[in-house]
Structure formats: C-alpha cells, structure tokens
Amino acid sequence: MHLDRCDSYHAACRKAGLHCGHIVSTSCFPLFRSARPMKLAIFDIDGTLVRSGSHEDGLFWHALSEILGVVKEPFDWTEFEHVTDSGITGEVFRRQFGRKPSLDALAATERFFAELWRDTLRAFSHEEVEVPGAGLLLEKLDAHPQWQTAVATGGWGLSARAKLTAAGIAHEALSLGCANDAIAREEIIAVAHDRARSVGNINEFERVVYVGDGSWDVKTCANLKMPLVGIAVAPETRDRLNALGVSHVLDDYRDTDAVFAALEAATAPHDSR
Ligand SMILES: [Mg+2]
DSSP: OOEEESGGGHHHHHHTTOOOOSEEEGGGHHHHHHHSOOEEEEEOOBTTTBOOHHHHHHHHHHHIIIIIOOOOOOOOGGGSSSOSHHHHHHHHHHHHHSSOOOHHHHHHHHHHHHHHHHHHHTTSOHHHHBOTTHHHHHHHHHHSSSEEEEEEOSSOHHHHHHHHHHTTOOOTTOOEEOTTTOSSHHHHHHHHHHHHHHHHTOSOOSEEEEEEOSHHHHHHHHHHTOOEEEEOSSHHHHHHHHHTTOSEEESOSSOHHHHHHHHHHOOOOOOOO
C-alpha cells in the first residue's frame, strides 16, 4: 500500500474530523472530500489585511522608474484594464516603450519593490500595519471546522509577503494567488481558489466569499458572481463600497461574530459602473 506523510494534509484531516496519525494511506483521501462541506474565504491584502494605501503609489513608481526606466505618469489606478502590479507595469511599459518588459527586468522590479516595502514598513509596529484583528481572524477561520482561507492579491508575491510579515500575519502556509500568477484579478482569484482546494483536498467548496476593499474588487466579484465582504479602514472607503452596492461592509475584524455573519450572508455585487 502506498503511504504518504500526513504533513500536507493535517488541515484537511483536522477539518474532516479524522485522526489518521502521522502517516496516512492515500485511500483516506476520498474521505476528506466527502466528510464535511467546506467554505472558503479569499482575502485581498492591501487595504483589507494591511493598511498600506498611503505608500503604494510612491513606492510603485519608485520601483518602476528606477529599474524599468519609465517616466511617472499621472493616473488613476482604476483606469487600467487590470489593476494588478503585473497588469499596470505591462501597460505602462508598453505605452512608453512599445514592447513588453523582459522577464528579468520584471523580476528585478519585483525584488526592488519588495525591498522598498520592507524598508518603509520597518518603521511601523505590527499593530500599525495590520487591519485590526486580521491575523487573529485568519487563525480562527483556519481552526474552524468548516472554513478555509486563501489570499488573492493584485500585488507581486514578494511585496505581498513583506506586507504580511510587517503586519505580523502568518503567511508561510497560505494559499496565495498574486500578480506573478496572472495579470487579471479573476484569474488570480482562480489560482488562489485552486491552491486552497489542493491544500484542503476538496473537490468543490460549498461557498466561496471574497473579502476586499477596492472598486476593482467589486468589479471582479460581479464578473465572477462571487459574494463580497467589503473592508473599509477609512470612512471614504465605506461610502465608496456602499455606493457600489456591496451588501456587507465592515470596519475591521475585531468583532468576530460580525465577520462570520457577513461571510455567511454576503451576496455578489452587481457591477453598476
Ligand atoms: Mg485592496
């Protein structure tokens, strides 16, 4: 009989209520899938798990101009077809140089951007960077018998992880989809979703909810017909999300009961733009 180490399946074992020990037979795997219906909460990072908004614009242009040599353009983030680090970088570079940036140049830009973030966030405590209660909420969801978590961000992977580290949010085992995986947010969410299914050894989640703060999150969830819980760390964000018809908007994660209630009840937005 073929035996695998259980390490990568502990989360699934625990959530399925199975006590299979350190070594499990692959014949156990179908039990994981059918034991209990599971739900998935997929989180954005910027403005949702970490308070990073005030630095994003300056650091992003610093990295693009320093490594790729592009000239800073006045722009609104919402004007880009794909509001992701890879999507915006590709669009700006093509506009200014008439071609795609090389993979090496993109990798160097990502590394430099992450270093800028690490330098910037070093001056702040975990509490100042984290959206209040975010780390604890992720731990509670991961320990919950019916919820699993993933992260899908429009940022590149290195800077995404630098921000989570600065916020004191554990991310080593996260199912993460990011701008390295795709330029479209719909595809990044699909990647995070697939990685969560693989980690949990789950065929289909009973419910999948996205948690985000951007108008592009509303658009993406409308396209995917995916329920959305809005996070508004600033009053103007709440106004914007309410105006876009987001069914549930929270200030932060400190009221765990309110978060779980929102995750259960949120509906998919209609893109009215
Ligand atoms: Mg965001």
